Amino acid sequence: MNQDQLKQLVGRAALDYVPAGQILGVGTGSTVDCFIDALAASGIQIPGAVSSSERSTQRLAKHGIKVLDAAEVTRLAVYIDGADEIDGRGFMVKGGGAALTREKIVADLADQFVCIADASKLVQTLGAFPLPVEIIPMAAAQLTRRFAEIGGKAQLRGGVVTDNGGHILDVTGLSITDPLAFENDVNQWPGVVTVGVFAHHKASVCLLGGADGVKTLKF
Numbered sequence: 001m002n003q004d005q006l007k008q009l010v011g012r013a014a015l016d017y018v019p020a021g022q023i024l025g026v027g028t029g030s031t032v033d034c035f036i037d038a039l040a041a042s043g044i045q046i047p048g049a050v051s052s053s054e055r056s057t058q059r060l061a062k063h064g065i066k067v068l069d070a071a072e073v074t075r076l077a078v079y080i081d082g083a084d085e086i087d088g089r090g091f092m093v094k095g096g097g098a099a100l101t102r103e104k105i106v107a108d109l110a111d112q113f114v115c116i117a118d119a120s121k122l123v124q125t126l127g128a129f130p131l132p133v134e135i136i137p138m139a140a141a142q143l144t145r146r147f148a149e150i151g152g153k154a155q156l157r158g159g160v161v162t163d164n165g166g167h168i169l170d171v172t173g174l175s176i177t178d179p180l181a182f183e184n185d186v187n188q189w190p191g192v193v194t195v196g197v198f199a200h201h202k203a204s205v206c207l208l209g210g211a212d213g214v215k216t217l218k219f
C-alpha cells in the first residue's frame, strides 16, 4: 500500500471513534480529508462538527456536514486529526498544514484526541520534521535568533498566511527530548502564537496505518 492508501485506511478506521449523535472535532490535512470523505460515505449521523481550518470547513460543508463555531460548544467527546510526527508517548508535532493554532484550540475542547497517521509518522524523538510555529509577523527575526540559540534553524514559510493572519516558521535541527518542557518554554516567547509541539494536548489513541493494517496505540 502506498502512503495515500494508508491515509485512506486510517481515515476509515477512525469511523469507529465517531460518537454517533454528538458533535465531533475535526482536524486538518490530507489524512483528515480521507476521514471526512469516509465519514460522509458512512451514513453515521452527527449533528455537526467543529472544524480546525477553512480547508476542513469547506470539505465538511461540501459533504453537507454542518460546521459549528467553537464558541457554540463547551465540550467535545472526540477530536480526530493527523500528525506530522508522533512518538511512543503520544506526543506530536503538527502544523504541516499551517492549521496548528486552531487544531490546538479544538483539541483543548475534546476529551479524547484520536490521531490518524501512516506508519512513517511514528518517530523515536520529535524534531526531524521541521517544527511549525505560528507567529506574529513582527517577531520573525527575533524568534529566528531565539531558535538559533537552542540549535534550531528557522525559515519563514513563504507565501503562507494562516487562517488567523499569522505567519509560519519551520524550524529544523531540533531534537525535542522533553516535549512538555519545550512546549512550555517556546510558548512564552513573545510573538509565538502556537508552537507545533502537541504535548499538553497529546494523542489519547493513534491509529497507525502500515503494511500489516491499522495498529492501535493507546497512551
Ligand SMILES: O=C(CO)[C@H](O)[C@H](O)COP(=O)(O)O
Binding pocket: 027, 028, 029, 030, 031, 032, 081, 082, 083, 084, 093, 094, 095, 096, 097, 098, 099, 100, 103
Ligand atoms: O497538523 C496538520 C495540519 O496543520 C496535519 O495534521 C499534519 O500536517 C499531517 O498532515 P497530513 O495528514 O496531510 O500528512
